[in-house]
Amino acid sequence: MSDHTAEGLVLSNPRGSGFRREAERAVRVMVNARWPIFAVVFLLLAAFAAVFGAWLAPFDPNRQNLVLRLAAPMAAGPDGGVFWLGSDALGRDVFSRLLYGARVSLTVGFAAITVGGTIGIVAGLLAGYFGGWVDDVIMRLGDIQLAFPFILLAIMFLVVLGSGVWNLILVLGVGQWVTYARIVRADTLSLREKEFVEAARALGDSTPSIIFRTILPNILAPLTVIASFNVASVILSEAALSFLGLGVPPEVPTWGSMLAESRDTLVANKWWLAVFPGVAIMLTVLSFNILGDWLRDFLDPRLRERT
């Protein structure tokens, strides 16, 4: 890290606490608040399921067994196994599909934020730093995109590009960039006039170095808060698009597509097909929102004394 960047960090963090001290404070605040602990524990479990789902799943999530379809939770499955959370309309194990679904839903959530965040941060930095016509072009593009309802835009893109995990990530990511760009632009407009940036210029740093090594590190904190909320909204969007049949291919289990498949059987009282993926979506989104709230409070200097 350059001296200029270090100076910038000092400016944004006048108390000068080290990483270890901040981490200890983060844990202390989280324990005191309690709810963020539950959120972190649930998200760790979901991440564990996403990573190790293939080993944890008692059945192949796509293996059909028509004669054992719509079995209730705890019913006997094939080969002496048990359908812990029941089976679906094709006799596939709901628990195994839920584990695999975690992988797709979380991957799509994080990957889309990475795509959207990267585009938005670069666009915001360029708009804020250079101003003028660069700023105008980038921000008007953002305004045009925001003029369309996001879900409509996503449907249009997916109809043209076709469904699939990568297309879904692309569409959801592109849908998020404006949020990041606006925040980054506003912060960059303010930071580019600061003394430490002027100092970097005076010392002959190149423009890319000033943008990415001096300014960017000083605007990351609010972006992490935005990203935590955004993951939740992207997971919901994935669920909505999968529900509409525009998400991933039908043989790939996701929580949204599982919810969609439950539509026709809900009236027939096969509640487990809707409840389990629905609860998984709800808890994940809730956890990210709680985590985002905590992160916002934690990073807010005005609340620092209270925490």
Add this chain to the structure above:
Amino acid sequence: MKLRMHMPRVAAAGLLGAIALTGCAEPLEDTIVVGLSADITTFEPGMISSRDNANIARHIFASLFTLTAEGEHVPELAHTLEISDDGTSYVYTLNEGLTCHDGEPLTAEDVAYVFNRIADPANRFTGNTPGFVFTSIGFVNAEALDDLRVRVDIAQKNPIAFGLMTEVYIHCKDAYEAMTLDEAASNPVGSGSYRLASWTRGSEVVLEKVREPGNFQRIAWRIIPEASTRTAELIAGNVDIITNVVPEQVEAIDGSGRAEVQVVSGTRRMYLGFNLSDEHARMPGGDAIQDPRVRRALQYAVDVPTICRQLLSVECERATSLVNPPNGNASLTPYPYDPERAERLLDEAGWRRGANGTRFSIRLQAGQGRYVNDVNVVLAIAQYLEDVGLDIDLELMEWASVYTPLLRERQAGPLFFLGTGGGLWSPIYDMTDLAQVGSGTNYTHWDDPRWFDRWPDVVNAETPEARRVVLDEMLQVFHDDGPWLLLYFQPDFYGVSNRIAWQARRDEHVEIFEARLK
């Protein structure tokens, strides 16, 4: 166990509770409400093609003869038909005193105008009448002989031309000459017992009775695409009849005490098509299915009775050909489910499993939401084919705007899932899908001369028995080396309110004329 028995009632009670919150209003006594799954697009007689669209149009437009639920053709606007000795001239004699909805007398001149207008290439009509009926019968011309007699000429003798011509909707000349094509599409002036009162696109069509037959003053056709919503509306009493009930919802409807489900053995032929076009032969797996031995092997790979039992909630016998029973070749037996035999035949055909356990990859395309439980049926078929070593690249598409254009261009495949409407009144009607190699309904591009070269023998057979022999030989070829992986005749599920007496038909015709309050 006790709890399980009460589940449908619990589900129905829950549904009723939810419906009570949103409110419900039972239809008026002089109105019957029908809930359809698919939207309708036009009332232009030359453009109507979907079954739901035709079901509504059938109440607005009468025809010369009509088809009964039992598969008989009986007089409607005409009372007699004379066919020339060479079989190319059909003379209909109309009933006296006919009128259209605007009061204009309906004469032979009007009937001739209807036939010629639909066939006029300038109008570019693509509906069932020009696209299927007229191409099948080789329509040439229609001419009024006097006020009551009209002659229809066709290119050559055709044993089912009379039956096909019952599908032509009759209307009057003056009203349609005064309208543009766009106006005619939304302002039908028909000859049937109901007239169009209102049409809210995507939502509702209301018809008003103008003459007999019909026991209700109004028929409201509501478009309700989502299956659970249709079921909820039926149980709430907002709708009297619904089509395409999902099998999983049958118990909830029957347990509601307010409606019951009628299940009929339908005539729609469900199959997995092998697209044999040159273009598809160059695609992965497309070369494999060119070999009739591979197609035959795959017949043994799919457990059709289990699909029927588990996914359609009915017991069914697998189809032996494209002809509805009992009109098929009686000597044919359905392919049994025998995956070992399928694997052996695939080995013999030269498509052995590779190191990864796969014989060949192939794309399977299907639309979704059109047929009973279609997505699950397609997923099940894909699983069965993968079990014998195929690697299936499954593409499920939106039905109307994505899959239908592919079908229309005969581009779906190399494997594709489809159901085509059939009939009970003649085996030839069902076989007409494959009248020519280039027929629009030959979605497979199948060109086996043992089938297509036999049509003149069918037409020229001197006796019904002689014709039957030819048909059976053709159906044997279709069974052994045909372009369809044979599945089932789709059962149809109708939900019917307890306040209504109405009987569902096997041919998907939803006719309300005989429906009445109990």
